[in-house]
Amino acid sequence: MIRIDNLVKSFGPSNAVDGISFDVPQGAFLVLVGPSGCGKSTMLRMLAGLEQPTSGTVTFGEKVVSDGAKGWTIDPAQRDTGLVFQSYALWPHMTVAGNVDWPLKVAGMGKPERQARVTEVLKMLGIEALAARYPNEISGGQQQRVAIARMIAPRPSILLFDEPLSNLDAKLRVEMRTELLRVHRATGATSVYVTHDQVEAMTMATHVAVLNKGRVEQFGTPEELVQNPATAFVATFVGTPPANLVPISILPAARRGGLPPDGLAMYRPEDIGVSEVPDATTVAMDFAEASPVAGRTMLTGISGALRITAVVDAKPRLTVGDQVHFVLPETPAALFAPSGERLS
Numbered sequence: 112m113i114r115i116d117n118l119v120k121s122f123g124p125s126n127a128v129d130g131i132s133f134d135v136p137q138g139a140f141l142v143l144v145g146p147s148g149c150g151k152s153t154m155l156r157m158l159a160g161l162e163q164p165t166s167g168t169v170t171f172g173e174k175v176v177s178d179g180a181k182g183w184t185i186d187p188a189q190r191d192t193g194l195v196f197q198s199y200a201l202w203p204h205m206t207v208a209g210n211v212d213w214p215l216k217v218a219g220m221g222k223p224e225r226q227a228r229v230t231e232v233l234k235m236l237g238i239e240a241l242a243a244r245y246p247n248e249i250s251g252g253q254q255q256r257v258a259i260a261r262m263i264a265p266r267p268s269i270l271l272f273d274e275p276l277s278n279l280d281a282k283l284r285v286e287m288r289t290e291l292l293r294v295h296r297a298t299g300a301t302s303v304y305v306t307h308d309q310v311e312a313m314t315m316a317t318h319v320a321v322l323n324k325g326r327v328e329q330f331g332t333p334e335e336l337v338q339n340p341a342t343a344f345v346a347t348f349v350g351t352p353p354a355n356l357v358p359i360s361i362l363p364a365a366r367r368g369g370l371p372p373d374g375l376a377m378y379r380p381e382d383i384g385v386s387e388v389p390d391a392t393t394v395a396m397d398f399a400e401a402s403p404v405a406g407r408t409m410l411t412g413i414s415g416a417l418r419i420t421a422v423v424d425a426k427p428r429l430t431v432g433d434q435v436h437f438v439l440p441e442t443p444a445a446l447f448a449p450s451g452e453r454l455s
């Protein structure tokens with residue numbers, strides 16, 4: 112288990128991580144997700160022991176590995192963690208097998224045992240045929256597999272990933288997601304994975320922490336986040352496509368009854384319809400785009416800074432510049448205060 116307790120990291124006057132607490136069960140796959148600058152990498156670096164917390168503690172199992180108030184942190188090499196970065200950081204002068212062997216050698220493992228382990232992890236990642244090649248003789252995707260093989264070779268009980276797939280093309284990224292999860296399960300380790308890509312988060316995680324400005328907006332399973340977003344930020348950040356937040360002030364009168372006039376109403380894209388003509392339940396917007404998704408059509412309208420996205424069965428005959436009339440369901444799926452706090 113990983114326990115994060117009231118963790119703070121300041122750089123000068125600002126807190127990159129501003130009082131984060133959560134527990135990650137053994138064997139879980141936790142994804143830290145959030146926009147650029149929200150503190151994801153700083154969190155991961157504190158877990159890896161590369162950054163000293165300003166205050167708060169990090170505990171692995173029963174052992175406190177960083178304590179901000181006491182000003183100490185256990186060395187990265189002594190924390191039983193493995194780390195993979197976005198840049199693969201392979202040693203260019205070593206072969207693939209050499210790269211994977213190196214941490215085992217440093218750990219003082221005997222040669223026959225090392226050879227067996229290197230072969231085993233190269234096979235696990237499907238790259239045993241590349242053992243004698245150098246990093247500049249293999250593709251980006253293969254280099255990422257080597258970096259993962261090197262990380263898991265010493266059998267760390269915590270695997271840390273910092274945007275490991277963001278340099279790969281879209282197709283390879285999808286394949287590597289599955290691959291990474293297979294490796295995670297095979298090792299039985301607890302993984303913490305940083306990404307700004309909510310799709311990656313929602314497809315890979317057993318647990319997700321949505322970060323915003325150094326704080327956790329919500330911690331839960333992917334299903335909990337989509338079904339029951341705790342804040343307006345989470346509501347518009349997760350889901351494919353994410354939910355719509357519409358100011359109640361612009362709702363048609365027939366949909367406004369009983370709602371707080373300054374609040375925000377959440378509607379799921381699949382609950383919104385489209386009408387050819389306006390009526391008392393529709394909102395008119397400028398048609399912006401339509402794209403096919405799994406046999407249905409995803410349709411977006413804009414009006415100033417507001418966007419509404421609906422997923423509908425039939426593709427309406429609309430061109431850019433037309434008005435689109437969105438039919439809103441009778442009651443919103445959730446209500447938020449202007450501050451983003453969930454009201455109901």
Ligand SMILES: Nc1ncnc2c1ncn2[C@@H]1O[C@H](COP(=O)(O)OP(=O)(O)OP(=O)(O)O)[C@@H](O)[C@H]1O
Pocket residue numbers: 122126127145146147148149150151152153154307
């Ligand atoms: N060494 C540092 N010195 C000063 N400020 C820093 C340092 N490292 C991070 N920060 C600041 O802390 C905040 C959080 O940075 P962090 O890299 O953790 O965000 P992130 O969520 O990982 O962002 P990204 O997705 O863009 O990588 C940012 O405002 C960043 O500028």
